[in-house]
Amino acid sequence: MAQIIVHPKTALVDEPLHIRVTGLLPSQLVMLQASLTDEKGQLFLSQVFYKADKNGEIDLEHAGAIGGDYVGIHPMGLLWSLKPKKILSRLLKRDVINSPFLVHLDVYDFIQFFTSSPDSLMASETVERWYSAPGVQRIQIKEGQVRGALFLPPGEGPFPGVIDLFGGVGGLIEFRASLLASRGFAALALAYFAYDDLPKELDVVDIEYFEEAADILLRHPKVLGPSIGVVSVSRGAQIGVAMAIFLKQVAATVSINGPFLTDTIMIKYKNESFYSLPSPERIRTNELGILTCYSALGNPQEEANQHAFLPVERAQGHFLFIVGEKDYNVNSKPNAEQAMEQLRRHGKNNGTLLSYPGAGHLIEPPYSPLCVASWNPFIPRPVWWGGELIPHAEAQEHSWKEILKFLRHHLTPTSISKL
CATH class of the missing domain: 3.40.50.1820 (Alpha/Beta hydrolase fold, catalytic domain)
Known part of the structure; x- marks a missing residue:
């Protein structure tokens, strides 16, 4: 069963994440998606394609994206490649103390996603990205x-x-x-x-x-x-x-x-x-x-x-x-x-x-x-x-x-x- 493993799940926005996907088939093609909705309700989205290794795993610190919003090895690319669904929108955090940005990470089967299959979503995880540390x-x-x-x-x-x-x-x-x-x-x-x-x-x-x-x-x-x-x-x-x-x-x-x-x-x-x-x-x-x-x-x-x-x-x-x-x-x-x-x-x-x-x-x-x-x-x-x-x-x-x-x-x- 596919699983997204992220460490740490709660962190400051300037801290890197270690993102892994496990439980895939060997060499399986998948799409990783990150999404975030800002305080004005604007959606920001990134989509990147990866190929699992022989063990059915993808480790973003070592695996190179093969298409989508970027290619190559970029461990934090899912976050810095987020783009607004409504063009000419800027991601700007307003309440910096009381709430984080919630970034939703999803992994989809590549083939089923593009055939609009309802079973294309394989795993999900949510991370908190804070602009203030506890006690600020x-x-x-x-x-x-x-x-x-x-x-x-x-x-x-x-x-x-x-x-x-x-x-x-x-x-x-x-x-x-x-x-x-x-x-x-x-x-x-x-x-x-x-x-x-x-x-x-x-x-x-x-x-x-x-x-x-x-x-x-x-x-x-x-x-x-x-x-x-x-x-x-x-x-x-x-x-x-x-x-x-x-x-x-x-x-x-x-x-x-x-x-x-x-x-x-x-x-x-x-x-x-x-x-x-x-x-x-x-x-x-x-x-x-x-x-x-x-x-x-x-x-x-x-x-x-x-x-x-x-x-x-x-x-x-x-x-x-x-x-x-x-x-x-x-x-x-x-x-x-x-x-x-x-x-x-x-x-x-x-x-x-x-x-x-x-x-x-x-x-x-x-x-x-x-x-x-x-x-x-x-x-x-x-x-x-x-x-x-x-x-x-x-x-x-x-x-x-x-x-x-x-x-x-x-x-x-x-x-x-x-x-």
Whole structure:
């Protein structure tokens, strides 16, 4: 009798699973299917074909898929190849504390499945994928101007503090902060527009707001001072770099696919401001009617006269730039290369660049499905984020380990004392 064996059945989303199928006939062809329904009722599905070995078993750590959503040996492929049944949907966990994503794993007889036989389903199993470890605490933050959610690891602490920033979709996105707290960081998921009583649209980025958030984080008795880290993506990465430039509290900045050329959204701190006049319209629409925005600011090495580049050389902390070379939302690799060049030109070695061929814009924690395109509530057309399935999955797995290592290295008392 066929059986799906998964270990562990309950785990954090960044933990790998060991998936095996036993009780098959020797060399039997089967289809493995993973399915997940998100909190909005949207279905995500992956289907992959395998051939049992001579013992009637399939071990995903050693067996190569022979067709379907991917081919080859990919132990976690069933999860990172999940795709939405409703196109242009992004898998986004909202309640990160109280409930996991339930992933249903099914194995079907290959022949019977395609002949629509009611006996095609051979075995099923369900796994829980959590965004917060047991004991992680969520605290709503509404202090002064600052709005967000603070996630604290279990225990007395103190824990290294991190501010987590997302991009131009606005609102409050918490899944990465809760996962960071599960890995030992006091993580503040910070909203900065289109949330609660914050501005509905982003016209001006005032770094004093983010300074206030950093001070609130550092005042918490369970947060290890005197410095914090920032993890940021897209527009948030631009803000994260600006925070590192202006705020002495920021010791380590992770910047994922960020633009560092200025644009029509002003970045200001006290008496300094950075912005550019509108440039010629270069946002393009592909043949599917989806926007590709990566050419909007062009290449920073070629556009120095039209746009100011943020003075990254003024930052006292350390940078980890992460870019996907198939990012179709931000021209992120030239931006990160220009930032590294400016640091070198000023005699600084506080930057590291990780560039991933085939990765797209939305580089997220490991085993997250690739989102190639989705809707942004502030843009009338869907946005093309880019990325190729397998390279993007590999980039997510590698970069997450590097992010955690980078933050731990630079937010310990020994490393902070050297700044």
